[in-house]
Amino acid sequence: MKIYENLSTPGHRAITPAAPVIVDSAYRPSERDPHAERTWRQVTRAVQDLRQDIAMTTGSIDWHTVQQLFADDPQAQADRLAAADPSATPALIRLDSPESALRQFGGDAPIDRAIIVGTIGRSAIIDTITANGRLDESEQIADRQEAFALKEVDDPIPGVAHAIVIAGSDARGTIYGIYALSERIGISPWFWWGDVPVDVRPIIDANYTHACVELGPAVPYRGFFINDEDWSMVRWNRKKFPNPQIAPEVNYYRHVFELLLRLRGNLLWPAMHPESVAFNTATGEDGVPVNAREAERYGVIMGTHHCEILLRNNEGEWDQWYAEHHEQYHMRGASVRESYDFTLNREALLAYWRERLETNKSCECSLTVGIRGVHDGRFNVAELDRYPGDTTEEKEVAFMKDVIAAQRALIEEVYGPAEAARIPQVLITYKEMNDVYNHGLSRVLEQPEYRNITLMWPDDDYGFLRQVPTVAEAAREGGAGVYYHNSYVGRPTNNTWLNSSQLPLMTEQMRRAWNTGMRRQWVINVGDIKLSDMSTEYFLRLGWNPDACTAESIGADFVRMFARRDWGADKATAAELADCFDEFSQLIAIRQPGFNLASLNPEGVAAGIDLEEFAFNPSSFGDEAQRWLDRCAALTSRVRRVADALPDARRTAFFEQWYYAVLSQSDTAAEYVNFWEAWAAFHDGRIGDARRYIALSKAARDAIIARNDELDAINDGKWAGFIKYDTHLGDDHDLIEDDQYPNVEMDDGDSDGVEDTIGGITATSNDSARPAGVPAEPVGAAPSESAPLGFVATDGIVACEAEHPTRIIPGMDGSYWAPIANEGQHGDTMKAFPDRGISRPGEGATLEYQVWFERSGTVRGTINRLPTFNEGVEDDGTPRGCRLAVHVNGDEPIVLAGNNAWGESRNRHSLTTVWERNIIRGYEPLQFEATVHAGWNTLAIERVDASVVIDRIVLAAKPLPRSFYGPDESRRISVSYR
Known part of the structure; x- marks a missing residue:
């Protein structure tokens, strides 16, 4: 051999x-x-x-x-x-x-x-x-x-x-x-x-x-965070590993450490939820935590997430430490958790942190500084008034400066000045911490003694970066980093089951991070790891070499490589799988599998805003609900054919790593669309239809359950109990209960004259009819590839995919628009570059779309913008935004401002906030009115703020029906034919 x-x-x-x-x-x-x-x-x-x-x-x-x-x-x-x-x-x-x-x-x-x-x-x-x-x-x-x-x-x-x-x-x-x-x-x-x-x-x-x-990584510290593991991984861990009382235990972490290093990562934030035993609980004879010692043996750097300060796992350590020390330090506070308050118990918290630094001193680590609550909550400040400032915001800045200064002194005491200077120290501006930073902590961290702290900015928990650094912030010695999510439990809805991250979005956002100087530390929340194979590896590859990874290369390079290496695909099959992956990216951009539950309204179709705002409308644009199902089914059929071509020995890996997600996404779509169709039929009095839709929905639900049973059984039950659709506190994450369906008698003999198979309504193509006066192209002649193309209205409606402009005009300030492959719901998107800076009126890059209307009049326009953020200010202090300017036929530009700040739009008790609605539907509709004349018109979209991404544009001369999916793209013809 x-x-x-x-x-x-x-x-x-x-x-x-x-x-x-x-x-x-x-x-x-x-x-x-x-x-x-x-x-x-x-x-x-x-x-x-x-x-x-x-x-x-x-x-x-x-x-x-x-x-x-x-x-x-x-x-x-x-x-x-x-x-x-x-x-x-x-x-x-x-x-x-x-x-x-x-x-x-x-x-x-x-x-x-x-x-x-x-x-x-x-x-x-x-x-x-x-x-x-x-x-x-x-x-x-x-x-x-x-x-x-x-x-x-x-x-x-x-x-x-x-x-x-x-x-x-x-x-x-x-x-x-x-x-x-x-x-x-x-x-x-x-x-x-x-x-x-x-x-x-x-x-x-x-x-x-x-x-x-x-030559080594572009980003020095690259890793992942094991999170939301309570309701899957920990229970599985207790059954499979020899020490169930301390799950997850050292044998589990050995598998994690090895995976991380094989993927060329180096940093781990360990599991930290209440059901997990704290990472540092089990100790050896020398007092060093067993898991930390094992990480050191492998060469893995240990860090902690935003509320686990200086290596402390509060969920697993604070209660016991409080019980053992509250009398010694005369600790104050209305409860154990409220005692975790630096304004009340300064010396106690410093002792609590010191103890962990001492036990882990010999191990490589990245230290999180600052403070939040015991778990994922706001910091406690019962005696905030002790700090100087005229406003609460100013006092919070002074408080946080005090906390960080005390922590830095503690680190230097434990490690010594030289070693302390080498240890990465990170401030993670998660949730309210970002507000504190922007309210003045940024000025504190500009001071020389704090400049080696890495500023790590998070996304909004769903893949959209909240803030990027200024030039000055990126130039600090500690640099900047990113905390990104592939999995999340929280409002507006949980996204943990399938880990269905949209890789084109991840690419665009992480390259934005790289372009703006966030180059020091990248960490991705991977949930419990399982089912996130592709997104985890891709994220770490981005950190190793961002320039080698583009949205265009995901299918061309990464998926093909993955398919050949892990699934044994030949060259042609790998290319086919890459094409399928592009379609899958678009389908989950339309609707994340975990987002269906956010719209579930058991009271029925007519009862609530959830349905009216977010659900597909069966009567819009040729039954858009069925159109979406048809796309899902077509992808499933295509992937199934490709799966049959893979080597038998590789099909288990294919099933676990991607096929399970494709099938489950399709079945979830069928479960929910047919659920809505059943309610619509029930309220219309079409009881036979309602029964059939209920049957189709339940069949899809049963397929999900059966597939999980299949996953539990493969490889001798290795993963039994690991993957669950009931992923949060026992709630069924993506399954509809029987009592949520319309209450109809299921009489098999009552068909109401409806065919047994429910199909979609045949839609009339925009190409099927041409309104009078539309310029006709020569019979049999295709538009020249070099000729500019414009969009022709049908029945007073023009729909343009953003990546099909008639003309792109570079900005006088060097700005430009460029496509991002497969980031949109129907194809590519167009993004305003560069990723910093504000364009002055008339100087920004412009997208032009030629649109033809039969009649003059007023049209209502909607630009679907990806719900990106752009918090903070530019280097000169100018507030950032998510703005673009629109004008038609050279009229006065209309500035459209998208939702810019996560914190200002978020309300945990409502699905009607801007941020939450945008996340569920996958875009933010920016609306305007304009006057058009009969014939060709020029719609211009001009860059104002950096990094604005648009997916599609719709202009309508009449009111549009409620729709989630929207109309198909309008017919395009050569503008030169006019």
Whole structure:
């Protein structure tokens, strides 16, 4: 058995499976790396993974067994390797020095081929190979963070004739290089989490005659946050792992740490909800938390989210700490949770934080500063009036400055000035903290003593960044970062079940973050990890190299890569799956699967604003509800055909990683659309129709339940109980209860004369009729590709997809509009660039749409804007906004202002707030009126604020029916034909 990619490559020599892995016996501490011993331990641990990965590809270790392991540890892995066939399993050789190789191996050249692993500047072996001129790539990566190189080298050290050399710039760089080789030989990063199989085969790709060099990540700190795990992962954890009383426990986190590193991440925010036992609860004999020590052994940096200050998990630690210390510190407060108040119990909180810093001092960490409530709530300030200021806002700024100053002093006391300066410190401006920042904390953090704090801005919990830094903020030593959501529990509705993030939106928003200087720390909330494989990996790839990831490349590059690596797709099948993924992105832009429950109104169709505002209207534009269902069904059918073409062994991974979500999204759509149709029929007195719609809805609901049973059973019940549609406090997240349907007798004999199968109403195409006076194109002639196209009104309505302007005019100020692929509900969007700055009137880039109306008159226009935010101010203090200017035929521009600030629009007790309504429908309608004349008219949309994204434009000369989906795009013809 050989490991090779192309044996005909000059200089390539295949590495046999038994070729040993050679490492140094130790790294010596140096000024460059005072933690060299830790670096060595982290690298040698990953080397054991590499040995096992090779053994699984050769078949000497059964990969099925490893994939089914829940509890695993270094000794168990070592025992497996020792028991494996030595002719198909790499040995591990530790060298005291390169010169000792001959003495240790014996003979002139007893080792023909090997794999050599080490860290530049710490590994004597790697440094010797470099000094001998055989690894010039070391110079490219030596002083970089987390960089690595892989290269085939002849005569690397005495006693070895040929080797693949893996060299890293530091511990994690070396580890990433190790896992790069593992992935090359067929081990997916999702091997355990996604049940991706291993192809046991006689020939395996691994040709590095041309060196593979990765210069390290663009974003230094990249990771994910395990959240909202109470109602799925924790319960599953208790059943599957050996320590149910401390779930999630260390064996679970070993799988998490390995996944993170295989994806080239380095930062983890651990699970922290009430049902989870706090990450740092279990401690070793030395008092160091077991999980933190294990993270250090892997090379993972531990951080915490916005309300877990200085590594403290309040949900799991504060109550007990309070019980043990409240008398000692004479703590005040009306309750245990209200005692978590810096204005009342300053010394107690500092002691609480100090204790955790001391226990975790030896482990790599990122420290969250500031303060919020015990859980996800506003900070307690019972005695805020102690702080200076004329307003509450000014006092809160003074309070937060005091908190951060005290925390910084504490960090320096525990770690010492030099080490404290190296530790990442982060202020996460989540929810009310963003208001405090904008009310004046920003000026505090401009002061020199605070400039190394990273400013981490969040999205709105649904994928839209609230604020980006000014040029000055981005230039601070600590820089800026992003906390992004792939999963969320809260208003307006939970989004946890399918983790159906829209990757084009993620791309656009994270590239916006990168473009504006948010380049220090990126963290994504992945819920409980499962089902978020693609979005998690894609996010971390964005952090590694933002320039390599664009909305256009999601399907062209990422999905195709994923499909070939994990699902065994051939080139053509991978391309087909990428096209399907583009359609899936648009369908979830129209309606997230988890958002249907937000509109559920058990009182019936006519009773509430939820239905009137958000539900599809069966009587609008050819039964838009059925049109949406038809799109969902068409995608499902297409994906099912593609799934049948995948290798049998790969279908489980495909089902878990994406197919389950596609099918469940389609069934959820059918469940809810038919639910609404049933209520509409019931209120119209069409009882037979109502019964049939109820049956269709319940059939879809039953399919969801059956699919979950299927998921529970696969791979010997590995994930049984993990994935639930009842994802929040026992509420059914996406299932309709029987008592919510119309109360009709289900008499099978009463059909009311309706066909057994409910179909959609046939819509009349805009192309089917041409109003009198519309310029006709020559019969059989298509518009020239170079000719500008305009839109022709049908029945007084023009609908334009934003990505189809007649003309794009660059701005005098350098601004421009550009398409974002598949970000919209029906296709691409158009975005106003650059991502900073305000355009003065008449200077911004302009989109022009030629629109033809049969008659003159007043039209009502609606521009569907993605509900992005743009909080804060520009560097000159000018308030930002989400504005654009519209004019028709050169009339005075009308400035349309979209909802700009999350905090000002949010109300937890109503679905009628601007932000919540925008999130549910996926866009914000900006409305205006204009005068048009008969014939061609020029609609111009001019950039005012940065990063405004528009999806479509509708102009109507008459009132439109209530509609969620809206009319189809109008017919386009060459403007030159007029």
